[in-house]
Amino acid sequence: MSSCYEQMEACFTCSSDELKRLAVDPEWRVRFAAAVAIGERQDADYIDALEEMLAIEDARPLFTQPVTEFVGVDGDTSLAEQVKPFQVVFPVPADEATQEAWKTRGRVKQAVLFAIYSIGEANERLIDKLHGYIQDANQDATVKAAAVRALGKVGGPSSLPYCKEAAAYDEWCTRVEAVKAMGVLSNG
Amino acid sequence: MNKEAPFLIHDLDRLRERVIERERSSDMNRQDGKLWTLIKNCARTAPDQFPWFTPFVALMTEDAEDIRRAKKVLLDYVAKLEPMSFSSGLQYHFWCFAFPHAKWSMYFQWLCTIGAFSKDEETEIRETLISYHFTNFFFGLRTKPEPECIDNQTLSLCLSTVMIGYLFAAGEKPSRMAEKMLEEGLRRLPGIIGGIPASGYTGEGSSYMDCVIGPAIPLVIELLDLLTGERDLFWKPFAPNDITPEQILRMTAREWMPGGLLLPWDNYGYQYGVRAPIAYALRQTGDELYKRILLKDAVWSYDIGVGWAYDDLVWSFIWWPEDEMLAENISFAWFEPDVGGVLTAQGNDFYLMQMWDESEPVIPTRSHVNPNAVLLNAYGVPLTLDGAIVNSPRFQFSDTWRETVHSVGEITRYNYGDGCGGAHSILLVDGWEGLRANESYPQHFPLRPDELQDGIGADVTALYRERFEDAIQVRRRSSVGADRFFIIEDLASFGGTHTFTSRFVLRPGAVDTGLGFKIRTSEGVTLHLIDLAGQTTVKSESIKGAIYYYPMDPETLLVDFNGESGSRLFIAFMSRAFKAEEFEADWQVIHDPSETLDVEEARIKLASPEAVVPFQLPAYMECPLPIVKRWWYSKTVRKQPGKAWLQLPRGMHNPKCWIDGHEIELSGYQSLLLAPTIAVPQQLEERQQVEVIIRCDVPISHYEGKGDGTMGLNGGVAVCYPCEEEIVLGATFDGSEIAVTTNQKEYRWPYKRMGE
Structure with a gap:
């Protein structure tokens, strides 16, 4: 049986099917590595896996x-x-x-949201989830910032009010990402 | 991981030779020899209290016991990683943990090169270090917006990610995670360096410039050198701002004031300067400024926290120039049009810094609102307390409260009023102390050379105009008069009627002269401020019990020159009432491990001392003595008959002093940054020698400063004798000439006011 470290390493060399399996591994460190590796591959084939990863994280007793x-x-x-x-x-x-x-905390979520950003595509359910993270007072700033960054790439006009809300959030990184996302979304 | 040579050590054999050379008694007078003694004694005698010294000592000596100590420390570090994950520090301030993690990873590699670990230990530690960095600090780096985020936090995260990547991506058992980190970090690192403003100042104050940015720069250069094969990176302009690492280190050096304290620029007030980056810059450039700082101003006590590590002394030794050095008294003056400048007179005896760097809009936490604030220093003694007061109710305004999450499960409510204009030596309008910007816009504009004449200054109207729409111009220009005094000119033009306050935040010691405002500090240094325009009334306010990050005086003076005209012309005249001789050498010392001795018992024991030391550092740092908290020193000090003072070492904890059996009251000397100066009792004035006994406590680990750097005994004991203070008797300006009459001389200085 592979160690956690070996599985994290494997994320960067394994097959697509294996990466999808590692993406839902019981160990969060492996899931984090898998999300980073999925971001590298920039393949929309992983969208469902990313959605599943967020569902796993949402179900945990975070924060x-x-x-x-x-x-x-x-x-x-x-x-x-x-x-x-x-x-x-x-x-x-x-x-x-x-x-x-x-x-x-928000580590795996952030990596998943950055993977969505890298892939540049998301379904409606995922976009709704990103909107929800921005409005959720229990989410860390790292998650909000990553969510609004991803929205700048995969969001649409409906995302603008959420970006505006993030732009007023009392955390510098989130505000910066929000202003950038608003700039992109406002210009179509 | 490559184990052929220790990471970032260019010539291991030569370094080991240097250690052997310095251990020869004839070389022990050299500063690097003293450093090696200090580092080795601490690492060997108390490795758990001085863990950051242990890997270097092991690497230098290859002694089995030194290696065992360093290995234990490294294993302790690895053991703390998982439980540390529950701390709010790691979760919310991961950059503070990233830099030390990279350092310990480097020290792990050093220890591997000398065979400290078994194969299995090596594998386990390596995998732990890589995966911990990946999940915590690679994650952390990615939280920082690119390219906007240029600060100490991002540099710390990025540099450490490149270091980990470099260490573990190649060689034996290369890691793909490390490879990913190297790629990502290396992609961002040059842009972070190049994103630092052209002045070299990040806007985060001396603390972050000197304690994080400065110590990071040599590592960045060395690392990029290894990775790119490029040479002369120290002098290479980095895009987008075309800033060179040399300019950044030069700014860290410019933050040193004569006397060894850093400018209290922006958020954290006065503190001791960091030495290793200065040593590195000296090695690279041979520049006299760096040499002067290292040899004349640097304080060598303990280890100042650098990038949340305590290895500044180790790197100071590694980068110490090979050749013996003599310091020249080079001028500390500088001028950077975007941020500020320094004027000096009489060599560096008199020092003025004026700043106009941008403040942070909305919530000025790090980058304070200090448009054209002036800082003054004479004979190495600070005279102003600008920007040093924190959390004082005096500057907690009703509209400057903020709630934020600093810790797990806790919302912190704090007031950022101390970052607003009122806590600084600036011009205030209509008494508005909460001066700050609510939007982003250029806050200052340079003065033309013909407006500056030979001075320094800027136009800062924009910052005032946000609230006062009728503001036409707000300027301050400082210059030197007759190489003896400073001239500080304020010019504020507004459309309507306003009250203008030229505020100076001073150290205590008001002296009534009936002319302007004068202070005499406990070190005997005087500052006399006089408005030659004569249209102001002076009011002072004492803030007692003001809180500082690093304690200074028990009182702060706000001195306001008020009036309806915004046109002022000050002179700042400095002098002193007594002067220190050379430090007294050869002190008898004993330790008091149970902390129970009284002065009589101590006197008896001091007759048979454990050692004779210079008393310029804690005794256990000067020679191989046990590491304990309490120490007693004695010496028969020769003095000239007449009035005299004793200047004692800085940084003493719980000091007590007896002169010929008379106990001297020292309870008022709480500052660890200022040297207590005490008068020899009147009844002993005619003696030609006095017995001096001093008791003091010293820190016994890196950590006693609890995260703010550890400060302890430094400097030395010197006898001071009266010198004739130059006292201003009168000062005038007739429209073209400033005339200052003192008890010693008359100065006449042609002067053209701004706007004329």
Whole structure:
């Protein structure tokens, strides 16, 4: 049985069928690599797989992580420079699936949305989903920014109000992508 | 992964030879010799407290114990990766984690070249490092809009992605993920460098320029050199702004003020400068400015956080020029039409910086609203506190609150009023301290050479016109008079009637002279501001308990020159009341691991000291002593009879000092950036020698600054003697000449005002 790392690596060399299988692998890191690899291939044949990937991510308990205590280190950004053992204490018990979802946050979604951007095509259901991500207060800025970027490529006139909403969002990257998308969509 | 040679080390054999050469006692006076001693002592004595030093020491010595220590640190790093994923830092500020991840990946490669790991360990660590970077930081890089996002965060993400890509895409067991990262990172990296404005200043303040952009540039050059085979990349213009890496590093050097602090430009106030990029630039150019900074101004205590790592001293050693150096007293003056400039007088004794860089519209967080703000420094001592006050209720305006998500599950409410105009030494109109831009537009225009004359300055009308539609022109020009004082001229023309305030944000120490406004700092340095136009009234306000990122004084002065005319002509005259001699060498030192000694017990033990040290760094950095927090020093200091002061080292924690048994009150000296200067008690003034005992605590790891850089003891002890302060007795302007009369001299300086 291949390790997670080997499967991530395989995403960039495997067959189309194998990539579609890896795209729905139980391990999110493999799905992330698969989404990046699909983006590279720029093939509309993967649209259904990407839709399925978003469905998997939407079903996970994202963005609900409680404030966590770090014992033995200073938390937040200063953790970047510290090299010493520490312990993570969750205020409420969390099973492994939940913890993995906390680690993932919007990563796989972002990679899927960028793959849609690279392919340059999407069906109506996907476009509706992108609109929904922009309006969903529970989505991270990384997902909103990727969604509005993709809309600039695959959206239509109906996407403009959503892009406008993203342009008013209090996060610089999302605003920049939104303004760019509006420019493209407004010019037909 | 290629294991033939350690990554980015050009000539390993020569570097090892240098280490051996420096270890010879005759070479220990050289700064790189001191650096090696410091790095090795810390890595060997307390590797868990100084982990960032361990891989380099292992690489240099190949000693089995050094390798074991470095290997443990590396394994500790790998072990923290998964639990770190739960931190809001990694989730929301991934760029801070990307750069250190790339550094540890590089250090892993170094350790592999000296056989630190088994085959299985190597495989497991390599795969972990690659997949972690791919899912966290390659992801992070892709969040940054291209090509718009040009800042320290994107550079950190992109450079680290190229580094990981380069390390693991080729050689033994090449990785496809690494290949993908290399391709994507390399595609973006030149554009990020080239997207930095032509001035070399990213607009993010000295902190991010010096602590992230600066340390990244040498790595970018070295890496691109390896990848492209191009030489002279240091001097190559990068599109679209045709900026060279040399210009970027030059700007990081320009942010150094005499005395070793960085300009408090934009968001974070004063702090110590980063050294390795300066060493790299010196190696590349031989330029006297870099040499002067390294030899005269740089503070060598601890490791300043560079790109969220603590290896600045290691890279300072690696890039330290081979030849012995002597520093020239080169001028710190510079001028960049797009961002600001510096004037100096009497060598670098007197220093003025004026800035007109663009502020960030709507919410000025990093790029403060400081149109034509001036910063002053004399004899290496800062005199202004512009931009340094944060989170003070004084600058929390009702319309500058913002809510944002900084941490998992938490919404942070903060006020960005300290980034608005009122917290800076600028011109205010109708008392509006919340001055800021609400839309994007060019905020400054250059003055013509005939308008500048020999000064520096800009037209910043646009920023005022957004709120005051009748604004016709708002300008400030600074220049040097008679190589002795600065002239700061404000010119504000508006269609209607307004109240104009020329505000100066000063350090405390007001002195009543009845003429303008004067301060004398605790270091004995004076600044006298006088409006020669004479149409203003002066008002000062003390902000007590102001909070700074890096503590300065317990009080800040807002000094306002108010009036209805927008035409002002200030002189800024600086002097000092006492002057320091050379640092006193040869201090007896003991450590106090239980932190229980009193002064009498310490005096007895100091009679048989553990070592005699220069007392310019913590003792354990100056010679092989245990790494503990508390230290006692003593010396019989010779002095001339009469009034005298002692200048103590900067950065001492919990200091106490006794002069001939008299305890000197030091509780007012909270700043880690300023040297306490204390008077020798009156009853001891006639002594020719005094016994000085100093107790202080020092940090015992990289991390005591809790993410803001670790600051500790540096500088030294010097005796100061009175010098005759040059005092302004009168100052006038008759329309064509500025006349300044002091207790020593009369200065006459022809001057043509702006607009005439």
